[in-house]
Every structure is written in structure tokens, then in C-alpha cells.
Amino acid sequence: xxxxxxxxxxxxxxxxxxxxxxxxxxxxxxxxxxxxxxxxxxxxxxxxxxxxxxxxxxxxxxxxxxxxxxxxxxxxxxxxxxxxxxxxxxxxxxxxxxxxxxxxxxxxxxxxxxxxxxxxxxxxxxxxxxxxxxxxxxxxxxxxxxxxxxxxxxxxxxxxxxxxxxxxxxxxxxxxxxxxxxxxxxxxxxxxxxxxxxxxxxxxxxxxxxxxxxxxxxxxxxxxxxxxxxxxxxxxxxxxxxxxxxxxxxxxxxxxxxxxxxxxxxxxxxxxxxx
Numbered sequence: 001x002x003x004x005x006x007x008x009x010x011x012x013x014x015x016x017x018x019x020x021x022x023x024x025x026x027x028x029x030x031x032x033x034x035x036x037x038x039x040x041x042x043x044x045x046x047x048x049x050x051x052x053x054x055x056x057x058x059x060x061x062x063x064x065x066x067x068x069x070x071x072x073x074x075x076x077x078x079x080x081x082x083x084x085x086x087x088x089x090x091x092x093x094x095x096x097x098x099x100x101x102x103x104x105x106x107x108x109x110x111x112x113x114x115x116x117x118x119x120x121x122x123x124x125x126x127x128x129x130x131x132x133x134x135x136x137x138x139x140x141x142x143x144x145x146x147x148x149x150x151x152x153x154x155x156x157x158x159x160x161x162x163x164x165x166x167x168x169x170x171x172x173x174x175x176x177x178x179x180x181x182x183x184x185x186x187x188x189x190x191x192x193x194x195x196x197x198x199x200x201x202x203x204x205x206x207x208x209x210x211x212x213x214x215x216x217x218x219x220x221x222x223x224x225x226x227x228x229x230x231x232x233x234x235x236x237x238x239x240x241x242x243x244x245x246x247x248x249x250x251x252x253x254x255x256x257x258x259x260x261x262x263x264x265x266x267x268x269x270x271x272x273x274x275x
Contacts (some may be wrong), residue, residue, distance in 0.1 A: 095121030
């Protein structure tokens with residue numbers, strides 16, 4: 001019995017070691033971009049919550065070395081009967097809200113729906129990480145030699161030991177939400193530069209500039225202490241021009257970039273998030 005109580009205690013505090021059954025589409029990744037100050041709306045679809053889920057006991061033992069000595073005492077897997085799952089979205093920008101559809105954010109086994117994210121924010125441009133957290137109620141039966149079958153409820157109590165709801169089993173994400181400032185407009189009758197998009201960026205970013213006449217334009221990137229790390233001479237045409245700049249050319253970090261036509265220099269900041 002002492003061994004069983006130790007198992008239940010470890011299960012209570014380390015259940016997050018179990019594999020997840022992500023029911024969301026998309027399961028993770030980038031959500032549609034958002035422009036600061038504009039209305040935003042997107043949704044993440046959720047497939048039906050299963051009525052049961054099999055989890056591998058060895059997954060738990062792998063993260064709890066003290067439990068490994070009891071592997072022969074425990075079943076290889078636990079079949080958990082799902083009663084309900086409650087979801088909560090973390091990492092939302094101020095002004096954005098997550099609404100469950102159907103409402104309530106607690107779904108019984110067999111239910112499906114979506115999580116809708118909408119609203120308007122004035123938070124600064126950047127990239128934020130959202131996650132859908134889950135708490136699951138349900139039950140299982142653990143077969144203990146000599147003792148026999150013992151029911152375990154989540155949440156519940158076994159021999160005086162508290163067993164909580166199960167976290168992480170149906171978590172979604174992480175999701176990234178890239179927020180940009182409102183798109184600037186070029187002044188085509190003068191030498192002008194607008195902020196690179198996207199920013200921060202990985203891969204490529206685009207810098208648009210205008211010049212009233214064709215000619216050479218110097219494009220230079222500086223690090224935060226003013227050291228030149230990249231330069232290029234652009235053969236600009238009259239009116240609108242674009243520079244596609246790759247993050248492969250410099251290391252991740254914060255930089256200033258400038259464009260100069262010989263008489264006027266315009267400088268802006270860009271952030272390289274990664275390759």
C-alpha cells in the first residue's frame with residue numbers, strides 16, 4: 001500500500017510528463033498577423049474530445065527516477081476515461097479576448113467547437129506567444145497486486161492522498177501572433193522610407209522606399225554600437241522600390257538600417273529574430 005500511495009503522490013505532481021492529445025486545428029504555429037489599432041478576429045477549431053485516452057506509465061517514470069523501481073508493480077499504460085476538459089488561453093495581448101464556442105470553455109467528452117480570438121489592442125508591435133491550457137476531469141482504475149483494482153478519480157482522493165485534475169493532456173499551441181504597426185504610406189514625390197515588414201522577422205523582410213528620380217541609393221545596416229555589418233548599393237528607379245533583406249546575412253539581434261541618396265539619409269530600426 002505504501003508503494004501505491006507513493007505512485008499516486010508522484011502522479012499528482014508530475015502528470016504533465018504524459019503525452020498530449022492536441023484537439024486543435026491548427027495545432028500550433030502562426031496565427032494571422034495583426035495590425036495595431038485594427039479590429040482582429042480569428043478562430044482555432046477544436047475536434048471532438050475523446051471519451052478515453054491511453055497514457056504511457058513509462059512516460060511518467062522517465063521524468064521521475066524514483067518511480068522507475070516500481071515499473072514492474074505498475075501497468076504499462078493507464079486508460080483514462082474522460083469526463084470533461086476546461087480550456088484557458090494564456091499570452092493574449094491586452095484588448096484581445098478568447099471566447100469559447102459553445103460558451104463556457106468546459107467541454108464534455110464527445111463535444112467539439114472552437115476558440116475565437118477577437119478584439120482591438122494598442123500594444124506595441126512585436127511577436128507574442130499564445131497557449132491553450134487544459135484541465136481534464138476523468139477516472140482510471142489501477143490494478144495493484146494483492147490489493148486488486150483501485151479506482152482513481154481526477155480530481156479525487158485515494159487513501160487520503162489528493163489527486164488533482166489532469167493538466168496538459170489537451171493543450172494547444174504554442175501559437176505565435178505577429179503584430180505590426182499600421183502600414184505606412186510612401187511619399188512618392190520625395191525620398192522616403194517606410195518600416196520593414198515583418199519586424200521582427202526570420203527569413204526575409206521587405207523595405208520599401210521611394211525616390212523622385214532614378215539613381216544610386218546606399219543601403220547600410222549597423223549594430224547597436226554603430227558598427228557597419230552590411231552594406232549594398234541599390235540601383236533605384238524613380239518612384240517605388242523594394243529591398244528584400246535576408247536574416248541569413250547577419251546574426252540575430254537588434255539593428256539600425258539607413259538608406260541614403262547622397263543628400264538625405266533615413267534611418268530605422270529592425271529586429272532579426274532568427275535565421
